[in-house]
Amino acid sequence: GRAVLVLLLSATVSVLGGLIFGYELGIISGALLQLQTDFHLSCFQQEVVVSAVLIGALLASLAGGILIDRHGRRRAILVSNLLLLVGSLILTLARSLTVLVIGRVTVGFAISVSSMACCIYVSEMVAAHQRGLLVSLYEVGITVGILLSYALNYIFADLDEGWRFMFGLAIAPTVMQFLSILFLPVNPVKLSSWDSDCQKGLIPLQDTEDRAAAKREPYQEKHYSFLDLFRTRDNMRRRTLVGLGLVLFQQFTGQPNVLGYASKIFHSVGFQSNSSAILASVGLGAIKVVATLVAMALADKAGRRVLLMGGCVVMAISVTTIGLSSRVAPLAMARDCRAATAPNASHSLTQHPPTPVFPQSAVSPVPPASGAVQSQAGPGFAATRGLTKVFASTQSKEVVPNSSLSQKRDLAGQSKKGTLESTGPPLGAAPWAQHTVLNWITLLSMMAFVSAFSIGFGPMTWLVLSEIYPAGIRGRAFAFCNSFNWAGNLLISLSFLDLIDAIGFSWMFLLYGLVGVMAVIFIYLFVPETKGQSLEEIDQQFSRKR
Secondary structure (H helix, E strand, O other): OHHHHHHHHHHHHHHHHHHHHHHHHHOHHHHHHHHHHHOOOOHHHHHHHHHHHHHHHHHHHHHHHHHHHHHOHHHHHHHHHHHHHHHHHHHHHOOOHHHHHHHHHHHHHHHHHHHHHHHHHHHHHOOHHHHHHHHHHHHHHHHHHHHHHHHHHHHHOOOOOHHHHHHHOOHHHHHHHHHHHHOOOOOOOOOOOOOHHHHHOOOOOOOHHHHHHHHHOOOOOOOOOHHHHHOOHHHHHHHHHHHHHHHHHHHHOOHHHHHHOHHHHHHHHOOOOHHHHHHHHHHHHHHHHHHHHHHHHHOOOOOHHHHHHHHHHHHHHHHHHHHHHHHHOOOOOOOOOOOOOOOOHHHHOOOOOOOOOOHHHHHOOOOOOOOOOOOOOOOOOOOOHHHHHHHHHHOOOOOOOOOHHHHHHHHHHHHHHHHHHHHOOOOOOOOOOOOHHHHHHHHHHHHHHHHHHHHOHHHHHHHHHHHHOOHHHHHHHHHHHHHHHHHHHHHHHHHHHHHHHHHOHHHHHHHHHHHHHHHHHHHHHHOOOOOOOOHHHHHHHHHHOO
8 A cells, every 4th residue: 555655646746846847837938928018028138037947947957966966856856846936936926027037047946956856756766667657757747737837828818917827826736746745755765864764775666576686686875976977987978978968869859949930830831810829839739748648658668769769760750851841832930029118129139039929920921031130049948948939929919908018019010010021922922822731741740740759858868867877976967967958958949040040941950850860870879778677777787888
C-alpha cells in the first residue's frame, strides 16, 4: 500500500511541476494584451516583461544545481514552491512595471529550479521499469499547462484587470504540489546527512531485481567537484558531451521557431477568423498532449534511443518539407512593432515583442518592409513560444471589446500601413492564395513536427539527463546542461528574423532539416540506451565504458 501511495504522489509531483511550468510560460500571451494597456508598455518594455522569466530561469540554471545537490531534491522543490507563491503574489498585486518584472524573474527562477529538481527526484524515487513513464509525465504536465493557460486567457480576456487572475491562479497547483511532496519520503540518494532516510539505500518502491543488483555490487556514493564534468574520471566528459549535445540539438532543430510560425501557417491555410485560429492553436496544443502521452507509454518499452532517433528523423523530414513547399508558395510575414503609447512609437523602437499582440499581423498577408523596421524576435521558450504566439496573435477586438488598446493599435498602425503595403501585394492578392495543396502539406508537416518533438526530444532529453550522471553531481550537471538549453533557445529566437533576412525562409528551414540529420547521427553514435536499468547500473556502465 505504501509503495502505491508513493507512486501516486510521485506522479502527482511530476505532473503538477510540469503543469506549473507550462502555465507560467503560456499565460503571458493573454496577460500581455491587458498589461500593454494598463501599464502603457512600449515594445521594448513588453519584451522585458516576457523575457524576465528567461532571465530568472538562466539564473536558476547557474545556482539551482548547487541547491539541488547540497540540500537534496525534495528541499529544492519545496523552496521552488515557496518562491513561486511569492512570485505569483507579487504579480497579482503589481502596480508598476518594476514590480511586474521582479515578479516574473522570481517565477522564472522558481519554475527552472522546480523543473530540474522534479525530473531528478522522480527518476530517483521509482523503479527502473517505471522511470520513463513517470519522468515523461512532467512533459505531459507542461503541455496540459499550456492548454490551460490558453483557456484562462480566453476566459479572463474581457475582464477588467483580468491579468491579475491569470497570474494569481498559478498559486493553486503550487500549493497542491507543496502538500503532495510533504508526504513523500526524502530522496534515497543524497549527500547531506541532514536526513536519516539517506542511510536506507533503495526505498521499498524499487523492485526486487533492483535490490538484488544493488546487493551483488555495492554502490559507493562518490563526491564530485563541478570541474569533474570536463575530466575523464568515470567517463564524465562523455556524459557531459551527451547532455550538451541533446539540449543543443533540441534547440537547433528549430523547435522554437517552427512553432513561432504557426499562426502564419494557420491563416495561410484558411483559418481567417480569429476564433477559428484560436481553435487551431488549441488543436495544436492538443496534438502535443496526445503525442507526449504516446511518448510516456513507449519510453519504457521502445526505449530512449529509438524515440529520440525516430522523432529526429520525422522532424528533419517535416522541416525540409516546409522549406521546399515555401519555395513554391512563400508564406507572408509581417514584421512590425506597435506600441500602445504613441502613433510614431513603432518607428523609433528597434525590437518587437516575443508574442505579437496585435490582430492585424495575423490576418494581413503583408511581407516585411525592407527598411521600415529592423527588428528582432524576442526570446522564446522551448515548449511554448509558438503556441503563445498563435494565441496572442489571434486575440481580437471581439475579445477585448471596448478597450482603448484597440484604438491605440489602430492609430499606431496607420502611419506604417502605407509603407508596408507599398512593398507587397494588396490584401486580396496573397501570394499563397493559389497554393492550397501546398499550404495543407505545410500544415500537416508542422503537425508532424510538433508530434515528433513531443515524442522524441521533448520528454526524452530530460529523461536521459536525469539518468546519466552520478547522484553526487546530478543536480549541478542537469543545471549546467539546462543553462545551455535556455541560452540556445534565446540565441535561436533572437537570430530567427535576421537569418530569414540573410538567407530566406525556405533555406532557413532546409538548414533545420540538415541539423536534424546531424542530430540522428549524434544520437546513434553517443547516446546509450538506459531503459530498464537502475540508476546505479547506468552509472557503472558509463564508468567502465571508454
